[in-house]
Amino acid sequence: MAEELGVQTKRSENFSDWYLEVVRKGDFIDQRSPIKGFDVITPWGYAVWEKIQQHFDSLIKQGGVVNAYFPLFIPENLIKKEEEHFAGFKAETFAVTEAGGEKLEERLFVRPTSETIMYYMYALWIRSHKDLPLRINQWNNVVRFDTKGTKPFIRGREFLWQEAHTAHATQQEADEQVKQAVETYEQSMEKQAIEPLLLVRPKSDTFAGANYSVVMDCLTQDGKVVQGPGTHMLGQNFSKPFNITFLDEKGQQQHVWQTSWGMTTRMIGLNVMQHGDDKGAVLPPEIAPIQVAIVPIMFTGKEDEIKKACESVKENLEKLKLRVHVDYRDYSPGFKFNHWELRGVPVRVEIGPKDVEAGVVTVVKRVDGVKKPIEMAKLREIRKMLKQIQKEMLKKSKKFLRDNTQDARELEKIKNSFGFSRANWCGSAECEKNLKAETGGYEIRGTLYGKKEKPFGPCIQCGKKAEQVVYIAKAY
Ligand SMILES: [Zn+2]
Incomplete structure (x- = not known):
């Protein structure tokens, strides 16, 4: 991984090429695996995922969800139980037809998502209202033969995610669970300094087998949207075919109400797209695996002194609960600056002989490149600085979403638009289809979640x- 030239492509020239360069050179992903669409998540990218994961995992546990693990394969007969759901995934599934050198009697599908395999077990486990709610999450991988092509993290054929599946006695409790899941995702997005738009998807794009889906759409710097975490109200659409029933307090047999919700490694790519600049990634301090990279500026004869200072600064910053790394590698300082800039480490600390003499360190903020000395006795300022960076990145994301959401009264305004257009729709599937065709790919992404908005004019498509x-926006 010695190749460390800076990013050659500018975002304004070609956003897509810029993105590919950053995720590769920044050690987020390696696409040179032998199977197309099955990428290697490299150590830095994986460390970012772990940060997102650890935070989210502790949140859902506080909310009463527990983790478990279910099998990777789903037998064909099971998948056929819920036809609508299966139809939604059929084109994307991989199937195993042979095992141990023998042809299998029944095909085994590699999970594209785990509703079917989990609900088979839920039917065995749930007997009484006393067993409810049942709330289980899995951290696993899923495989989907995405036909829209591949893009690292954004569209991969295998990705990591969490999928939570809950079962409740009443519709109201399930609706409440949807709300709680959405709030949990909001907290995760805040850590990632990303302001999403919370939308209820139109019927055409609702999760297969769900009554409604609440999805977080996130704007990228090139004005398109990437779909973030999704929460689905499954109603009784699965509990009926899977026969997940319970005896209620009156001894009546009822079908459970269910929800499912997931967040994937796509978030790693989304963070790069959302916050990155022409030098590489810019990570929000809360999810940066290393928050402070210390680069010693070595001088012959002063090595011991500088090393001592680096160790002492590291120790003191760690006492402040910061994630710190000293880069002692035998590369030039310039090479190292570039290395940590590419990866998006929020703060760089340089320590050279002059700094040691003056009792200071030179601190450089990744987000704006601003450089300033901080006294070694006042290292707390770095912690304050990181908090401030986090706050400002989120503020910037909020402003970006606000500034790039415009009302549109005619189709012309949507063509070639940047960001979201807010428009009126009659609700017909035909208008939805025609709108996409006539605007060159702009889609109705949904209605605002949790707030009913009154139309401000006739349907933008049919009048x-x-x-x-x-x-309405163009999606990745
Ligand atoms: Zn219409």
Whole structure:
């Protein structure tokens, strides 16, 4: 991994090439694996995932969800139980037809998601209202033969995620669970300094087998959207075919109400797209695996002194609960600056002979390149600085979303638009389809979650009475 030239492509020239360069050179992913669409998540990218994961895992546990693990394979007969769900995934599934050199009697599907295999078990486990709610999460990998091509993290054929699946006695409790899951994702997004738009998807794009889906759409710097975490109200659509029933307090047999919700390693790519600049990634301090990279500026004869200072600064910063790394490698300082800039480490600390003499360290902020000396006795300022960076990155994301959401009253305004257009829609699937075709790929992403908006004009496509206000954008 010695190749460390800076990023050659500018975001303004070619955002897509810029992104590919950053995730590769920044050690987030390596696409040169022998199977297309099955990428290697390299150590730095994986460490970012672990940060997102650890935070989210502790949040859901506080909310009463527990972790478990279910099998990778799903037998064909099981997948056929819920036809609508299966149909939604059929084109994307990989199937195993042979094992131990023999042809299998029944195909085994590699999970594209785990509803079916988990609900088979839920039917065995749930007997009484006393067994409810049942709330289980898995951290696993899923495989989908994505036909829209591949893009590292954003569209991969195998990805890591968490998938939580809950079962409840009443519809109201399931709706409440959806709300709670959405709030948990909001907290995760805040850590990632990303402001999403919370949308209820139109029927055409609702998760296969769900009553409704609440999805977080995130704007990228090139004005498109990437779908973030999704929460699905499954109603009784799975509990009926899978026969997941319980005896209620009156001794009546009822079907459970269910939800499922997931967040994937796509978030790593989204963070790069959202915060990166022409020098590479810019990570929010809360999810940066290393928050402070110390680069010693070695001088012949002063090595011991500088090393001592580096160790002491590291120790003191660690006492402040910061994640710190000293880069002692035998590369030039310039090479190392570039290395940590590419990876998006929020703060770099340089320590050279002059700094040691003056009792200071030179601190450089990744987000704006601003450099300033900080007294060694006042290292707490670095912690304050990181908090401030986190706050400002989130603020910037909020502003970006706000500034790039515009009302559109005619189709013309949507063509070639940047970000979200807010428009009126009659609700017909035909208008939805025509709109996408006539605008060159802009899609109705959904209606605002948790807030009913009143139409401010007729349907943007057909001119008839509008039923809802929708958000339209071009998606990755
Ligand atoms: Zn219409």
